[in-house]
Amino acid sequence: MDSSTSAAVRVGSLTLNAPVMTASGTAGHGVELAPYLDLGELGAVVVKSLAAFEWQGNPGPRLHAAGAGMLNSVGLQGPGVEHWLAHDLPALIDAGATVVASIWGRSVDEYRRAAQLLAVAPAQVVAVEVNLSCPNLHGQEVFAHDPSLSAAVITAAAVCGRPCWAKLSPNTDKVIEVASAVAAAGAEAVTLVNTLRGMVLDRHSGLPVPSAAGGGYSGQPLHAVAVRTVFDVHAALPHLPIVGVGGVNNAWDAAELMLAGASAVQVGTASFVNPRAAGDIQRSLLAWCANRGLTVAELTGLAHRSGLPAGLPGDCRPGVDGGR
Numbered sequence: 342m343d344s345s346t347s348a349a350v351r352v353g354s355l356t357l358n359a360p361v362m363t364a365s366g367t368a369g370h371g372v373e374l375a376p377y378l379d380l381g382e383l384g385a386v387v388v389k390s391l392a393a394f395e396w397q398g399n400p401g402p403r404l405h406a407a408g409a410g411m412l413n414s415v416g417l418q419g420p421g422v423e424h425w426l427a428h429d430l431p432a433l434i435d436a437g438a439t440v441v442a443s444i445w446g447r448s449v450d451e452y453r454r455a456a457q458l459l460a461v462a463p464a465q466v467v468a469v470e471v472n473l474s475c476p477n478l479h480g481q482e483v484f485a486h487d488p489s490l491s492a493a494v495i496t497a498a499a500v501c502g503r504p505c506w507a508k509l510s511p512n513t514d515k516v517i518e519v520a521s522a523v524a525a526a527g528a529e530a531v532t533l534v535n536t537l538r539g540m541v542l543d544r545h546s547g548l549p550v551p552s553a554a555g556g557g558y559s560g561q562p563l564h565a566v567a568v569r570t571v572f573d574v575h576a577a578l579p580h581l582p583i584v585g586v587g588g589v590n591n592a593w594d595a596a597e598l599m600l601a602g603a604s605a606v607q608v609g610t611a612s613f614v615n616p617r618a619a620g621d622i623q624r625s626l627l628a629w630c631a632n633r634g635l636t637v638a639e640l641t642g643l644a645h646r647s648g649l650p651a652g653l654p655g656d657c658r659p660g661v662d663g664g665r
């Protein structure tokens with residue numbers, strides 16, 4: 342099997358050379374992970390969400406361990422798109438990375454401005470992931486909980502002039518309606534899922550821990566939620582490409598998201614334990630597929646098959662392990 346084609350995946354109109362990306366906000370704005378892995382080997386480096394303006398984010402501490410997962414309240418700190426284009430992106434390109442920019446805003450117009458600033462980005466910025474899990478300045482609702490507001494953001498983001506992916510929230514029972522609305526508005530893919538709302542109380546005071554009072558919960562405990570969300574959206578909208586993310590710690594976790602319906606996966610919190618995680622997981626996912634005689638793209642949606650043998654293709658081969 343030719344290894345270059347067996348690793349490639351398609352996400353909408355885009356072909357990525359490999360299936361694993363970093364998750365936005367967990368790999369910095371630039372080459373922070375370059376000392377640990379070859380960024381050019383990944384499907385893409387998805388950078389932390391950027392606004393049209395510089396933003397300080399929340400005061401520290403911003404991370405808090407919570408069970409087997411992590412709460413963060415970073416608050417979307419970032420230098421703004423123009424600064425990122427001038428100061429962070431060049432090193433990413435020099436490192437050979439395929440780059441996905443991520444944007445946020447507090448109004449449709451703020452998203453439009455961030456997307457407009459990305460219109461001049463070089464071709465190595467192959468897509469824009471639109472982080473819709475932000476509160477709307479003009480109302481209480483998070484964008485990703487409202488199908489028509491989410492669609493309006495995606496329509497506005499088209500000015501970036503490249504494929505837009507809509508990053509959706511698991512904190513709503515409307516995820517299929519939102520996915521359908523953003524697809525109709527032009528999103529080439531949905532990225533599922535952002536963090537779950539979480540909280541930790543202080544053991545001594547019994548009060549919410551400031552860094553974890555309104556945090557986003559990520560890591561291993563989020564994984565089953567991500568698998569379910571990907572599965573449900575793929576079942577409802579089988580032609581909509583999905584990028585799966587949430588609690589991916591090993592090759593089987595990545596394979597699980599793809600079997601559920603994802604075309605590619607992202608690794609986030611696992612990188613806080615092992616900064617090489619995205620590269621390690623990608624290599625072992627590709628080995629897992631090769632052991633079964635499958636290309637990685639062939640995994641997509643296999644959990645929805647019917648009328649086929651119970652085992653996954655290749656499962657009868659000797660020496661095939663669980664990938665963990």
Ligand SMILES: Cc1cc2nc3c(=O)[nH]c(=O)nc-3n(C[C@H](O)[C@H](O)[C@H](O)COP(=O)(O)O)c2cc1C
Nearest residue numbers: 364365366390413472534535559560587588609610
């Ligand atoms: C510290 C931290 C910062 C994050 N920042 C962003 C962000 O800026 N934009 C975004 O779309 N998602 C952000 N996320 C969410 C991740 O991209 C990802 O969707 C989520 O953490 C689930 O994946 P994981 O369990 O592999 O971390 C952040 C997550 C963490 C842990």
